[in-house]
Amino acid sequence: MNWGMKNRLARIINPKTKRCVMLAVDHGYFQGPTTGLRNLGKTVNPLLPYADALMITRGAIRNWISEDMDIPIVLRVSGGQSILKELSNEIITTSICNAIRINATAVTCSVYIGGEFEKQSITNLAKLVDEGEHYGIPVLAVTAVGKDMARDSRYLGLASRICVETGAHIIKTYNCENFEEVVEACGNTPVVMAGGKKIGEKDALTMAKNVIDKGAAGVDMGRNIFQSSKPIGMIKAVRAVVHDNIPVDEAYKIYEKEKK
Numbered sequence: 001m002n003w004g005m006k007n008r009l010a011r012i013i014n015p016k017t018k019r020c021v022m023l024a025v026d027h028g029y030f031q032g033p034t035t036g037l038r039n040l041g042k043t044v045n046p047l048l049p050y051a052d053a054l055m056i057t058r059g060a061i062r063n064w065i066s067e068d069m070d071i072p073i074v075l076r077v078s079g080g081q082s083i084l085k086e087l088s089n090e091i092i093t094t095s096i097c098n099a100i101r102i103n104a105t106a107v108t109c110s111v112y113i114g115g116e117f118e119k120q121s122i123t124n125l126a127k128l129v130d131e132g133e134h135y136g137i138p139v140l141a142v143t144a145v146g147k148d149m150a151r152d153s154r155y156l157g158l159a160s161r162i163c164v165e166t167g168a169h170i171i172k173t174y175n176c177e178n179f180e181e182v183v184e185a186c187g188n189t190p191v192v193m194a195g196g197k198k199i200g201e202k203d204a205l206t207m208a209k210n211v212i213d214k215g216a217a218g219v220d221m222g223r224n225i226f227q228s229s230k231p232i233g234m235i236k237a238v239r240a241v242v243h244d245n246i247p248v249d250e251a252y253k254i255y256e257k258e259k260k
């Protein structure tokens with residue numbers, strides 16, 4: 001791995017704790033104005049001081065994020081479909097030149113294992129990895145789960161391993177029973193957890209704690225942070241779980257203490 005690639009990865013995953021709290025706010029690329037992100041800047045800007053990285057699209061950055069922010073950007077570069085159509089039908093929507101111009105620290109795309117356009121999404125990842133390695137830009141692969149996919153270690157392990165073998169530098173996948181098997185299947189490639197649909201704050205913290213205890217390098221959470229009634233309290237609590245190994249009950253107190 002070249003120096004630039006290592007340096008960019010170290011900006012995302014803290015080299016001291018080997019952990020990362022990434023804030024995912026890229027939902028609009030296929031969901032439109034997701035609850036909490038209609039005015040993305042109003043929701044996201046107050047959370048930036050607590051995020052190690054921001055997963056976002058180029059359009060959202062230009063509309064809602066100030067150019068003097070200094071959080072590493074993990075740029076969503078796949079899309080081309082919507083919630084009204086087949087989700088796996090993705091293409092690369094942002095060139096590597098544009099990603100560099102926007103000062104992305106990493107790029108990201110989804111991979112739909114078992115989806116109708118599985119091969120196309122793996123091809124997107126392979127192309128990004130080739131380009132990313134040329135320019136020293138890491139690629140985060142999201143194991144996207146379609147409606148009919150089981151969220152178990154067998155499926156998530158299969159999807160994550162295919163992303164690893166295709167060359168992804170970070171894997172984003174979901175919490176499941178026996179999560180350690182998914183981490184093991186990824187070798188030395190760091191694994192971060194996607195949050196999924198909004199659930200109770202304590203349950204979301206329990207989920208984060210589970211993956212950390214089972215070897216994850218952190219989280220890449222969206223709705224369970226920005227749709228919380230106290231988003232700052234929630235991201236602080238998630239940080240405590242991820243970076244400080246704090247038990248869920250103590251982390252929950254951090255959430256509760258924060259003003260609305």
Ligand code: R5P
Nearest residue numbers: 024026194195196221222223
């Ligand atoms: C989905 O493909 C998007 O990449 C989101 O970033 C991802 O689902 C993580 O957000 P959440 O924690 O809301 O699931």
